[in-house]
Amino acid sequence: MLKLLVPFLALVAAIFGVVATDRPDPEADFTFINRGDVTTLDPQRMSWMQDLRVARLLYEPLVRLDVLSDDYHIIPGVAESWDVSDDLTEYTFHLRDNAKWSNGDPVTAHDFVYSWRRALLPETAADYTALFQNIDGAKEFFTWRSEQTKAYAKAARDMSPEQQRKASQELWEEAERYFDEHVALHAIDDHTLHVRLTYPTPYWLDLCAFIVFAPVYQPLVQQYEQIDPETGLVKLKLGWTKPPLIVSNGPFVLESWRFKRSLFLRANPNWWNKDSLDIETIAIPSVEDPNSQVLAFESGSVDWVSDVNADYRIQMLADKQAFYRENQEQYDQLVAAGLDRFAIDAALPDDPRKNIHAIPAFGTYWYNFNCLETLADGRANPFHDARVRRAFAMCIDKQRLVDDVLRIGNPVARTIIPPGSIAGYTSPAGLKCISDAKNEQERQAIIDEAKALIAEAGYPSPTDLPRIELLFNKDGGHDLIAQQIARDWEKYLGVRTFLAQKEIKVYKDDLKKQNYMASRAGWYGDYADPTTFLDLCRTDDGNNDRKYSSEVFDGLLDRAKVETDPVARTKLLTEAERMIMEDDLPMVPLFHYVTIYLFDPDEVTGLNPHPRTQQNLYYIDMLRDDKGRNEVKPYRHAGQS
């Protein structure tokens, strides 16, 4: 028996050995839990919110958004100043002399040309490549490159390896030449970048502030791009985004990145604006479980949870309302004084209940209607008729959905664009629905109107409609929302609804193939312009899962595209949104998303409650530490400095 103790003891010793040699990250000034694990730190390839958030710490684009102001206006970044032509299509950026990479090299206009070209290569698989295609000639380059490599792949099959190597090299040189000649993006000198756009794009600077437009360090990255002789494609090798290799130009540098474990960032001594920083180090531990995230905050090991998903957040939010009620008088005074919600919380008495914050986000949850004449399996589709779509959209009690099912304070959505999220744009009123009825009479009037619409569409009674099917994916509480909608439709219209719950990949597949009648969907906006939402309903848009197609709607967007007068342009876009939200209803908006934060406003400052919820974490100051200014950073109204 003792014999067995030998391997057992050896094992225990080995375990201790392994653990003892592990070096944990040092304590950071600011520790937060990101929305999920970072998947990539290559700015051109990213699209997840958690990746973008970390990238904003590591890289700096030409311009930035002043996220501590409620209009999110543009402020200088790597570019010190810029000139815009009168027709809003030509931009000349003047780069600052003291912009440096983390290794001390200067950031030049050539770095931007190189990085943006990467984003325009199909093989880079940049999720946001479409945004770069606002540059004149860029869309053509993208398509041309795609065709060029496709043709090459066919031809290369009959070549010897030696021939392939040579031919693929020539192929790439041809692509470089094509880019230089056809794409209106040029570095005039080291510090001047010139861009010409196809159309006047009023939100172009907002795009330039988007972190996927940040530069990467060419001497490093190009070593990881190899031309694959078989396909002619530029093949990306992994590795350069990790320390100690990574070179970046933003406020922080990446000191360590351990897979599924943590990221550790330290202030970049070479950043031109490093004196504005109030913290030195940031740690981002990977904590996936929603309950553990809250426990980590409560035990004091993290300062900010950026997306609270624990089920009991409903109770936590209710507790906060109770806290407000207990301090009603003071709360009302602070609101009247015009303070933002974080400043109000900071001014109220110390209490752990005030640490949770629900803020409206730049996204909307809706139900798609399949607009095709027939379903994927050939059956007739009742939702092909806009009148039926309108009737069903009217018969959803959105208020009840928000109050009784979601219970985390989502604003009811009447339109697709969240109100107040885009400076200078006002959405139309939207279609009325059951929850707008103030009494039983009005409610009955809405139901009668809906039934009349269905009758007009050729179904004398709603029960003559085929069985309605609702598609949604498992998890995330979508089932509860679908059940509520089905109940509403049964209650008000008397129709039977079949709930089709599927695994997310299957759901996505069905959505892409229009294999559904009505389906759950949602969208977060990317940039400050209504088109970030409205483009989804364009006939040829890749995300038009509803297959809605209207010449009038497309025409409005096309006219807006070339309109240089901002007032006239806004009018066109409002009309376009009115069309889909009041007449045609390819989708019925249900509610706007909220983001739930957990942080102590007496300890952390520098976060903002703007609906676009972009947090530039280099603004963070820990109020109770001995570093930085230790003053609450206010969220300013437009015009205030």
Added chain:
Amino acid sequence: MIGLILRRLLQLPIILMVIYTITLTLSWAIPGNPLEKPEGRQPSAEVIEAMKRQYKLDSFPAFYASYLESATGIAYARDALTGKLAEQKRAAAELGVAPPVHYIFDLGPSLQYNDWNVNEIVSTSLPVSVVLGLTSIAIALGIGLTAGVVGAVKPNSFADLVTLFIAMIGISLPSFVVGTILLLVFAVLWPVLPVGGWGTLGKLVLPSITLSLPFAAYIARLTRMGMIEALDADYVRTARAKGLSEMTVLVKHALKNAFLPVLSFLGPATAYAMTGSFVIEKVFSVPGLGQHFVNAVLNKDLFLIMGVVLIFATMLVLFNLAVDVLYRWVDPRIR
């Protein structure tokens, strides 16, 4: 003994080939496109097409062959022999930089974690899983054997019922409940241990205890059964008649035989403890391998699925072999 080891090691590649073929066929059949993100932005048709060409995702036989080639090291050997590697090294040296890493057994890139190779993912998360798994098996052995022996000494006594009851709870309570309760008690209410993470002995305590409980419960029941049987056996009566102390009888004579079923349970249990800790990894934020089994399949991350499945298969075979070897060592009757 040597023959046994050699025979098993020779079988290993064949077993892996079969598992590879079956797993790849099944994962290929999962609906959905691995290059599409379920949430978030969708790449355009041209991008998907280019990616498919790059990763050979457009044809099953091409993918099957190319994965096999790089995972077995054939591709590496070929590149080394044709001088391609040396050429890249020379090119990198000219630029004055380190050449990109080449793995001998290249398991490919993860389609879900864009910046990581499956080799990197496995090599960082496997040690974590191994340490966590072995620690919890060690704890399970400690608890399980003690409880089993205590119970067997006086069957149906109060002590026996208590241990049986605890074992029952250990088996039936899901680990996310146990884990969350332990976290709440020992990290928040009475903060003596960290909430989660990895890297220090303190962070190892809660997850390994949570993971060990079901194993401990099973071991306790196996030991109890074995001990009750052994304590009735003639050789134990003989030992007692010789006047040996009760402790010696229990540990040296009875437990030795009662331990054999536990030993055969340990092989698969160890492999399972190392990879089946999905829930525990989530609750305690442990960066182990178990989570990838679930997430990779949900995301149809083909390279990662193949990587973790092949690693798990290899471990299962090796641990069963280790148990067989230990068996012969402990019990010389088995030949």
